[in-house]
Amino acid sequence: MTLTEEKLKKIETLEEATIRFAGDSGDGMQLTGGQFTNATAIVGNDLSTLPDFPAEIRAPAGSLAGVSGFQIHFSSKDIHTPGDALDVLVAMNPAALKANLRDLKPGGMLIVNTNAFTETNLKKAGYDKNPLDDGLNQKYQVFSIEISRLTQLALEEMKLPGKIVDRSKNLFALGLMYWLYTRPMEKTIEWLKKKFGDKPEILEANLKVLKAGYHFGETTESFISHYEIKQAKIIPGKYRNITGNEATVLGMLAASQLTGLTIFLGSYPITPASDILHELSKYKHFGIRTFQAEDEIAAVGAAIGASFAGGLGVTTTSGPGVCLKSEFINLAVKTELPLIICDIQRGGPSTGLPTKTEQGDLLQAMFGRNSESPIPIVAAATPGDCFDTMLEAVRLSVKYMTPVFFMSDGYLANGSEPWKIPQIYELPKIEVKFRTEKNGFYPYLRDEKTLARSWVKPGEAGLEHVISGLETEQNTGKISYDPTNHDAMIKIRAERIARIANDIPDIKPIFGEIKGDLLILGWGSTLGSIDAATEKLLEKGYKVTNAHLRHLNPFPKNLESFLKNFKKVLIPEVNLGQLRMLIRAKYLIDAQGLNIVGGQPLKVNAIIELAEKLLK
Amino acid sequence: MAITEQSKYTKADFESANDVRWCPGCGDYAILSAVQSVMPTLGIPKEKFVFVSGIGCSSRFPHYMNCYGFHTIHGRALTVATGVKSINPDLSVWVITGDGDGLSIGGNHFMHAIRRNQDMKILLFNNKIYGLTKGQYSPTSELGKKTKSTPFGSIDNPINPASIAIASGATFVARTVDKNVKHMMDILKRAAAHKGTAFIEIYQNCLVFNDDAFVDYTEKEIKDDHSIYLESGKPLVFGKTHDKAIKLNGFHPEIINLSNGNLKEALVHDEKTEDRALAYVLGQMGVENEGLPVVFGVLRDIAQPTYQERLLEQEKEAKEKKPKANLEQVLNAGDTWVVS
Ligand code: SF4
Numbered sequence: 001m002t003l004t005e006e007k008l009k010k011i012e013t014l015e016e017a018t019i020r021f022a023g024d025s026g027d028g029m030q031l032t033g034g035q036f037t038n039a040t041a042i043v044g045n046d047l048s049t050l051p052d053f054p055a056e057i058r059a060p061a062g063s064l065a066g067v068s069g070f071q072i073h074f075s076s077k078d079i080h081t082p083g084d085a086l087d088v089l090v091a092m093n094p095a096a097l098k099a100n101l102r103d104l105k106p107g108g109m110l111i112v113n114t115n116a117f118t119e120t121n122l123k124k125a126g127y128d129k130n131p132l133d134d135g136l137n138q139k140y141q142v143f144s145i146e147i148s149r150l151t152q153l154a155l156e157e158m159k160l161p162g163k164i165v166d167r168s169k170n171l172f173a174l175g176l177m178y179w180l181y182t183r184p185m186e187k188t189i190e191w192l193k194k195k196f197g198d199k200p201e202i203l204e205a206n207l208k209v210l211k212a213g214y215h216f217g218e219t220t221e222s223f224i225s226h227y228e229i230k231q232a233k234i235i236p237g238k239y240r241n242i243t244g245n246e247a248t249v250l251g252m253l254a255a256s257q258l259t260g261l262t263i264f265l266g267s268y269p270i271t272p273a274s275d276i277l278h279e280l281s282k283y284k285h286f287g288i289r290t291f292q293a294e295d296e297i298a299a300v301g302a303a304i305g306a307s308f309a310g311g312l313g314v315t316t317t318s319g320p321g322v323c324l325k326s327e328f329i330n331l332a333v334k335t336e337l338p339l340i341i342c343d344i345q346r347g348g349p350s351t352g353l354p355t356k357t358e359q360g361d362l363l364q365a366m367f368g369r370n371s372e373s374p375i376p377i378v379a380a381a382t383p384g385d386c387f388d389t390m391l392e393a394v395r396l397s398v399k400y401m402t403p404v405f406f407m408s409d410g411y412l413a414n415g416s417e418p419w420k421i422p423q424i425y426e427l428p429k430i431e432v433k434f435r436t437e438k439n440g441f442y443p444y445l446r447d448e449k450t451l452a453r454s455w456v457k458p459g460e461a462g463l464e465h466v467i468s469g470l471e472t473e474q475n476t477g478k479i480s481y482d483p484t485n486h487d488a489m490i491k492i493r494a495e496r497i498a499r500i501a502n503d504i505p506d507i508k509p510i511f512g513e514i515k516g517d518l519l520i521l522g523w524g525s526t527l528g529s530i531d532a533a534t535e536k537l538l539e540k541g542y543k544v545t546n547a548h549l550r551h552l553n554p555f556p557k558n559l560e561s562f563l564k565n566f567k568k569v570l571i572p573e574v575n576l577g578q579l580r581m582l583i584r585a586k587y588l589i590d591a592q593g594l595n596i597v598g599g600q601p602l603k604v605n606a607i608i609e610l611a612e613k614l615l616k
Numbered sequence: 617m618a619i620t621e622q623s624k625y626t627k628a629d630f631e632s633a634n635d636v637r638w639c640p641g642c643g644d645y646a647i648l649s650a651v652q653s654v655m656p657t658l659g660i661p662k663e664k665f666v667f668v669s670g671i672g673c674s675s676r677f678p679h680y681m682n683c684y685g686f687h688t689i690h691g692r693a694l695t696v697a698t699g700v701k702s703i704n705p706d707l708s709v710w711v712i713t714g715d716g717d718g719l720s721i722g723g724n725h726f727m728h729a730i731r732r733n734q735d736m737k738i739l740l741f742n743n744k745i746y747g748l749t750k751g752q753y754s755p756t757s758e759l760g761k762k763t764k765s766t767p768f769g770s771i772d773n774p775i776n777p778a779s780i781a782i783a784s785g786a787t788f789v790a791r792t793v794d795k796n797v798k799h800m801m802d803i804l805k806r807a808a809a810h811k812g813t814a815f816i817e818i819y820q821n822c823l824v825f826n827d828d829a830f831v832d833y834t835e836k837e838i839k840d841d842h843s844i845y846l847e848s849g850k851p852l853v854f855g856k857t858h859d860k861a862i863k864l865n866g867f868h869p870e871i872i873n874l875s876n877g878n879l880k881e882a883l884v885h886d887e888k889t890e891d892r893a894l895a896y897v898l899g900q901m902g903v904e905n906e907g908l909p910v911v912f913g914v915l916r917d918i919a920q921p922t923y924q925e926r927l928l929e930q931e932k933e934a935k936e937k938k939p940k941a942n943l944e945q946v947l948n949a950g951d952t953w954v955v956s
Contacts, residue, residue, distance in 0.1 A: 044953065044955060235955070236954075238952055238953070238954050239953055239955060240948070240949075240951060240952045240953075241950075250947060254943055257943045262703055264699060264703055285931075287935075289703070289927065289931075291698070293728075294725065294727075294728040297692060297695065297725075298698070298724070300695075301688070301692045301698075301725075302698045302699035302702070304688075305686070305695065305700040305703075306700070308686055308696070308699070308700055309666075309699065310703060311704075313699060328689060328692065421952065457704070458664075458684035458700070459663055459707060461661065461663040462663070465684065465685075466632075466678045466681075466684070466685035467685070467686055467687070468678075468679070468687035470687065
């Protein structure tokens with residue numbers, strides 16, 4: 001292969017592409033996707049990813065239950081979602097083909113590892129006959145490649161055990177995709193060197209296979225051209241790729257540095273939140289304290305104890321864990337202690353779809369406790385936004401002495417995007433004051449403006465006091481069963497949270513004008529799909545606007561007047577209309593919903609279709 | 617822990633202004649008074665004490681102490697105490713619980729706090745009944761016990777708090793009884809001096825729903841024949857006239873009569889043995905195997921690093937390894953690129 005020959009192949013410039021690697025859980029698809037993402041970030045494309053893995057750790061090889069996928073959408077323009085439909089599907093076996101084919105665009109590229117299309121594998125995937133012989137090439141551009149055999153050939157001389165050879169076939173696919181989209185291989189080579197530095201044989205084998213895949217693209221006649229996607233025009237700055245869970249952890253770390261508070265994370269393993277515990281546990285040198293408790297209840301209990309002692313208690317979980325924690329969360333409501341509850345939502349009810357995404361817990365966060373139990377709720381909209389949203393959760397929690405729900409979901413948690421790294425001076429100031437003044441102290445004396453009680457660290461002489469889940473007298477904090485006092489305390493607790501509305505930004509249009517025919521209102525991880533849909537609708541000439549809520553309790557002060565500037569309101573959610581219920585109840589507005597609860601982010605086209613119907 | 621001059625405080629310093637609302641004659645009063653009397657002798661500044669409780673009659677306790685206190689939710693005091701002590705290991709943390717709170721709804725936390733050797737005292741008031749909810753059987757109620765929820769008698773085998781504590785690896789286990797205030801105070805002092813989880817089971821009479829549950833160990837005429845007060849290094853002798861002792865026959869404790877000078881056959885207590893077997897045998901006596909006296913005193917007291925010591929040690933090592941770590945560095949870690 002010479003350079004001149006390579007140049008013979010045409011390079012076409014595309015604006016964007018969406019590709020998906022799919023294979024058996026053992027095929028290393030997440031890793032392949034992660035590497036492709038890094039290379040794409042280096043090229044300067046805007047990107048968004050959607051990993052999709054099975055709930056079973058080791059589902060039988062070749063089965064539909066064991067299919068693992070990684071999707072990436074990359075572009076020279078600003079993009080908002082991991083993409084609705086695929087331009088390229090890489091299917092490493094029949095099950096991967098079966099589970100993913102419906103997402104491939106007609107005319108899209110289908111790259112399959114034909115060696116895996118054995119009779120047994122076809123049967124495991126539920127195919128009666130080989131789909132590759134069944135007219136697939138009439139609908140798609142099918143590239144049947146003997147990926148396993150080509151991998152073996154590349155390693156023939158090394159005489160490695162068959163298992164090791166087989167395990168490196170994903171790198172062949174990665175190399176091929178690098179060629180197809182003219183991505184640099186350097187980062188992956190560097191990474192392999194780091195990973196297998198002490199196993200030179202395996203390193204050599206992996207490098208060989210990666211390059212073999214790349215060169216296969218150059219040489220084989222099946223591919224007539226390959227593609228490039230120019231650098232996107234993104235806001236200047238320093239970037240890194242980040243997942244929602246990573247950004248959540250960095251948010252906690254930053255919050256601890258900004259406030260000077262010791263963060264105490266009490267957590268219990270649960271998908272898709274566990275990575276936050278894993279990641280935060282690495283920061284012991286920052287004085288972060290993490291505790292893997294015996295159960296969800298102990299996790300939040302310890303966090304509340306930490307806040308009482310003058311640290312910042314945090315607990316991370318998903319919906320089922322919130323169910324278990326709710327009694328304790330109410331103790332934090334009653335005792336008015338800071339606490340951050342991170343709900344990384346997943347498909348439910350019950351165990352549901354542990355590895356899939358959903359927005360089903362909004363009403364649980366809002367109401368899922370006994371009695372009147374107001375709690376501020378903030379929700380992150382993109383993976384990178386988890387950082388800022390966490391800082392906001394901490395700000396509200398320590399300023400108003402209240403537990404705060406931080407909502408993320410499976411899609412944000414594992415999905416990634418380029419993140420502009422903030423400068424330290426750009427971060428918000430978060431002030432924390434502990435009371436040390438003994439004169440006139442009562443535990444439930446309140447700040448006039450925020451209605452927050454003061455925070456006292458045990459160990460402070462002269463301020464000894466007891467707090468309790470029992471109802472207490474205003475100001476003094478003594479146990480009280482008095483009816484007037486209870487009524488007053490219920491109202492003060494509600495008022496304290498309601499007043500937060502004075503301390504948060506107004507809602508504003510993202511795309512579109514402040515008045516119009518249709519407002520598309522969202523919260524959480526639907527932002528990308530709604531942004532993309534609104535842009536398209538505006539291009540088509542509709543008077544449409546979209547806006548997104550970070551604060552779900554309380555709502556921004558201007559929300560009602562803002563909503564009333566539009567003839568119609570559409571609220572797309574990955575639930576059956578939970579925000580819609582709150583909006584309708586609060587503002588008596590006939591908001592419409594788009595509600596598809598498939599364990600996946602909403603498709604842009606579904607929003608456009610319904611919006612156009614409403615605009616007719 | 618900063619030690620200040622002893623006797624700076626009096627008992628009154630630890631009494632809160634709140635009215636005590638237990639039933640008149642409840643065993644809880646004696647325990648409260650014993651704790652308030654012991655506090656001034658410990659040399660710990662008052663503001664460093666934190667009392668954490670769950671729900672139940674006993675769990676009102678923090679309201680009656682003039683210290684920092686947290687009256688939490690049912691069964692979960694140990695989890696809150698874990699957080700308190702992990703943020704500020706300098707505090708002296710005391711958990712007040714009961715047989716229902718600590719062993720039924722909170723059973724899981726009981727086991728786990730103990731196995732971690734959380735540096736805190738656990739005072740479990742065992743009255744073998746649910747008092748606050750007005751008289752249902754508890755996990756320590758005896759088989760056949762007739763209560764409001766078991767009109768035909770309980771068909772549950774009871775649980776022995778000491779056995780669970782020892783099986784969970786408790787580094788300090790003791791038993792005392794509300795009526796023996798002097799003994800209770802000695803045990804409280806011993807617990808205060810222990811590093812790590814100090815578990816004390818306190819037999820506490822609920823005169824309203826389970827009166828006389830512990831009469832065998834408190835009634836003057838009979839108590840000496842039913843109780844042994846342990847002393848490390850001393851043989852297990854008991855009886856009104858010190859005429860009986862316990863000897864081990866294999867794993868089985870037996871009563872021997874000392875009238876024929878066989879004292880050297882008697883089992884000698886050693887609270888410091890690492891092996892849990894002895895403490896386990898002692899804790900079962902009279903509770904899980906009838907016909908034997910019940911032991912009071914310290915069953916086990918061994919030294920082991922506490923959770924908080926390990927926590928601080930790990931943190932120190934991590935800081936020494938990366939002394940210059942800062943937020944900016946962490947935010948900028950990994951693969952980055954500049955867009956201009
Ligand atoms: S019900 Fe029993 S345990 Fe509760 S306060 Fe009354 S006597 Fe004491």
